[in-house]
Amino acid sequence: RRTRNEGRVRALEKLRRERGQRREVLGNVSMKIQEGDRSGKLVVDVENISQAFDGRQLFKDFSTVIQRGDRIGIIGPNGCGKSTLLSILLGRAEPQSGTVRLGTNLQVAYFDQLRSQLDEEASVVDNVGQGRDFVEINGSPKHVIGYLQDFLFTPDRARTPVKALSGGERNRLLLAKLFTQPANLLVLDEPTNDLDAETLELLEDLLLGFTGTMLLVSHDRSFLNNVVTSCIVFDEDKQVREYVGGYDDWLAQRQKTVKQEKPAAKLEPASAAKSVKKKSTLTYQQQLDLKALPLEIERLEQQIAALTEKMAAADFYQQDANKIKHVQTQMAELEKSLEAAFDKWAELEALQNA
Numbered sequence: 423r424r425t426r427n428e429g430r431v432r433a434l435e436k437l438r439r440e441r442g443q444r445r446e447v448l449g450n451v452s453m454k455i456q457e458g459d460r461s462g463k464l465v466v467d468v469e470n471i472s473q474a475f476d477g478r479q480l481f482k483d484f485s486t487v488i489q490r491g492d493r494i495g496i497i498g499p500n501g502c503g504k505s506t507l508l509s510i511l512l513g514r515a516e517p518q519s520g521t522v523r524l525g526t527n528l529q530v531a532y533f534d535q536l537r538s539q540l541d542e543e544a545s546v547v548d549n550v551g552q553g554r555d556f557v558e559i560n561g562s563p564k565h566v567i568g569y570l571q572d573f574l575f576t577p578d579r580a581r582t583p584v585k586a587l588s589g590g591e592r593n594r595l596l597l598a599k600l601f602t603q604p605a606n607l608l609v610l611d612e613p614t615n616d617l618d619a620e621t622l623e624l625l626e627d628l629l630l631g632f633t634g635t636m637l638l639v640s641h642d643r644s645f646l647n648n649v650v651t652s653c654i655v656f657d658e659d660k661q662v663r664e665y666v667g668g669y670d671d672w673l674a675q676r677q678k679t680v681k682q683e684k685p686a687a688k689l690e691p692a693s694a695a696k697s698v699k700k701k702s703t704l705t706y707q708q709q710l711d712l713k714a715l716p717l718e719i720e721r722l723e724q725q726i727a728a729l730t731e732k733m734a735a736a737d738f739y740q741q742d743a744n745k746i747k748h749v750q751t752q753m754a755e756l757e758k759s760l761e762a763a764f765d766k767w768a769e770l771e772a773l774q775n776a
């Protein structure tokens with residue numbers, strides 16, 4: 423089996439194995455993000471959206487389609503409009519022009535940059551439990567103090583009022599609070615700021631096991647490399663573009679574009695794509711599929727790896743028979759989809775090279 427993303431898939435798998443081992447050593451974390459019901463296949467469809475404030479253009483005529491299971495990083499310099507784009511993608515703000523279509527059955531969990539959701543006077547425990555001693559995690563009640571220990575708060579620290587917390591502790595608390603909500607669309611606006619290494623790892627683990635849709639604004643290169651499968655980038659030339667892969671993939675693709683453009687500076691970047699198109703025997707839709715399939719394959723492999731890990735847990739077969747059956751069915755479906763995606767990809771590759 424070969425895929426264009428093979429190197430990255432291997433790297434991700436290695437990383438996950440290392441994590442798994444380290445986690446066993448720590449004897450830690452039975453945590454998992456609570457997943458809501460599945461959303462519709464379409465999550466958001468925006469067409470030609472533009473936004474400017476006080477005569478300053480943030481983006482112009484940007485279009486994208488986000489589908490269930492996409493893990494998208496949003497990258498760009500300070501103040502370029504990342505948070506604004508998020509609000510528009512979530513339907514919380516209207517663009518000046520263009521259309522936004524939201525999918526059905528979206529359950530959004532939003533980690534916002536302004537950290538507006540914390541009660542400063544209340545304790546860590548009360549912010550998470552909201553007056554109750556138990557929170558519901560994956561359908562079962564869990565004591566708030568125990569839950570907070572998963573987020574590295576000692577029982578003592580958990581009783582501290584929020585106003586006395588450090589920036590890093592605050593972020594950990596927000597993550598803890600966020601993950602008590604069931605969600606199928608996770609939106610994190612710079613979650614990695616001020617996170618210590620341990621919490622960052624915890625967050626990456628949680629996100630790798632999440633099968634819903636994800637939008638992540640971050641400047642953290644390795645975090646994005648580890649977690650996302652495509653990026654929306656506010657490029658230096660003020661264009662917003664989509665790239666397949668993580669942060670490093672963006673850099674590599676951007677360098678390639680720059681290199682290609684240098685010898686003939688006047689060439690439109692699109693001309694490269696056009697010449698490929700001329701040679702190809704594929705239809706436009708087939709070309710799109712060929713481009714998208716490696717990502718789809720990688721995504722399926724990630725889900726299978728996450729599920730495999732789940733099934734390998736010591737207590738997996740001790741749970742309710744229906745739950746076991748459900749996971750097994752899920753696994754069989756994923757494997758079938760993976761097989762189909764490989765076949766389709768191989769077929770298109772052969773056609774392309776014919």
Ligand SMILES: Nc1ncnc2c1ncn2[C@@H]1O[C@H](COP(=O)(O)OP(=O)(O)OP(=O)(O)O)[C@@H](O)[C@H]1O
Nearest residue numbers: 475476480498499500501502503504505506507535
């Ligand atoms: N409601 C608003 N009215 C006027 N200007 C706004 C509004 N919202 C955002 N802006 C401006 O738009 C620009 C982009 O803001 P935005 O918060 O989207 O950027 P960002 O990329 O998220 O920045 P950061 O990296 O600092 O988080 C900023 O100059 C900001 O001041």
Ligand SMILES: [Mg+2]
Nearest residue numbers: 504505535611
């Ligand atoms: Mg922002």
